[in-house]
Amino acid sequence: MAAATAYKVGKLIDGTGGPVIDNGVVVIEDGRIVSAGPETDVAIPNGAEIVEEPALTAMPGMMALHLHIGQFNSLTFRNYRVSQWEITPELQQLYMLFHAQLCFERGFTTLRDEGLMSTRGLMTEHTVAVRDSIDLGIFPGPRLIVAAFTVGTGSHLDLIMPRAALRNPKATADGPDEMRKLARENLLKGADWLKTCASGGGGTDKESPHVRNHTQEELDAVCDEAHAQHTYCSIHCFTPQAQEMALKAGADTIEHMVFHSEEMLEKIVGSGTPVCPTLLHRTDHAIEVRSRTGTPQFTLDKMKRIQPFCYETFQAMHKAGVKIFMGTDMGPEPDMGTNALELEVYVQLGMTPMEAILTATKNAAEAVHLGDELGTLEAGKKADMLLVNGNPAEDIKVLQPRENIMAVMKDGKIFVDRRKGHEKDVINVEYKSWALADG
Structure with a gap:
């Protein structure tokens, strides 16, 4: 001992x-x-x-509980659209580890990866292997919770890729039975959580945030399968309709704060369901980075258009007493590892610094059922x-x-x-000395 x-x-x-x-x-x-x-x-x-x-x-240690370590980040790729076609799954998996380490060395000891859609499929096994390699002590890194996409054809999460992209037909499912099977496949591959989608979103091409992505029966099937196997389910929700569907399905967490209604605020507070804001992804800084990395103007305009609604909803949820935990939706932008910028946004919108800290510590641990061990x-x-x-x-x-x-x-x-005389890091190259992979 x-x-x-x-x-x-x-x-x-x-x-x-x-x-x-x-x-x-x-x-x-x-x-x-x-x-x-x-x-x-x-x-x-x-x-x-x-x-x-x-x-x-x-x-x-801080916890960032909504990000996408497998996506092509502005710190490592010049143009995320180009990189989608140039990077092999094998190299992409190594970037998952590197991106996780970039967060770890900035104080984020636990991450919940919220999934990936790629031209090769979901890559659930690749993310699980990164998690396991860290847990086994082969590589240093944060504690990684793997949430796998379990979504339908043409859903918001399917549209992370351009509409004209060739797709792996096994990456999506339609109807309750197919959704349940995809859920089981993700859990069989080792996922800790399932991630599904009730509405459209912001950071993709010509798609309205207000569209419905799944039927109630499809969402019910995904959540039921997660709970049947003693795991959990998070649901992407931009609208009050989507939030209501998520609550009916039994979502363990609601992802994103965009639109709200007084009725749904009351229901969310009453249910005790934690909500993850992901506001860093909506800031002017994020939009500027997206512009540099090849995002179409339509998407940039949509991100800017929904920005004030995101901020208003955060303030309304905070005032109403919603359980808020920290996540950034970090994928293409901003620089992987700069997750703490999210907390500054919370403070700008009315939280005290201590309240913001709790979203990344105590609240975060409780949101992912780890409050007895962490936070x-x-x-x-x-x-x-x-x-x-x-x-x-x-x-x-x-x-x-x-x-x-x-x-x-x-x-x-x-x-x-970084204390003098104790120098040690998990990144063994000078910060930002690496070449951009599509440069």
Whole structure:
């Protein structure tokens, strides 16, 4: 049994929502937290190694629970449309790992990948293999939750690819029985979650966000199959109609905040279903990056047109008491790893910095049924912890620069360390020194 380690820090954010603790201590042993709190209240075991970092803040590892690590990101590809035709599935799988590591080294210790549609199919097995290689310790990376697309022909998620693209016929399904079979196939391949779609969306070509994607029976079949196999289902919803269909189907999480109604706000709050905003994908910054990477003008115009509705819906849901957890919808843009920009948007729209932190820690863990293990720095939980230069509870923007994330710990092991004399990283090349794959 390894000896305990006690981290003495200037400030401690334990993730429970309480005030920032001055002069905090976190004691870790065998990958779990033994105790955490003010220095005056925490007993440090005899023989424990003591690490003193009075200038740093300790906080839980962050969780980004809606992103697409297999999509072609602006940090690694010049033009996402070109890259769709130039990259083999084998290379694409390696980019999944690299993209996950880019998030990990910026403080995101848990990711939920929300699926992929490619010319070769869903690539569920490829994503599962990346997850398993990290879990087995072959490669360093974040804890990865795999959610596999389980959607129909011509759905929003099918239209991630251009309409004229050749498609793998096994990637989509139609009717309750086919949808159930696709759900079973995804779960057989090792998916942790299923991801389906109740409405149109924003970041694709000529498609209205208001269209219905599936019948109620199709959504019911996907959610039922997930629950029958003791897994979970997330549903893409842009409209009140889609939100109502998702609740009837038994969705475990609702993805995106775009349009809302007072009636559906009440129903979502009453159901307790967590909702993921994904606002970074809707910002002017994201639209500008999309423009550089070859997105058609029609799509750019649509993204800008729905932007104010997204912000209004976030404010309405926050005010109504909806359970909000963090996700970016990061795929093509912005740069993979800059996920903490999402939290700044939440603060700009009315959250306190601490509330925003909770969306990426406690709320996030509870949304994916991991609240007993992750999300807070409390006794008995897995030791996923960050050491941060600055106090994000005062200024949420301190979580954005790479150089402010001084150490990233997962399961009690430090994988990224930027403290002087301790230098360590999971990315073994100089940041941004790599060539763009389609350049």
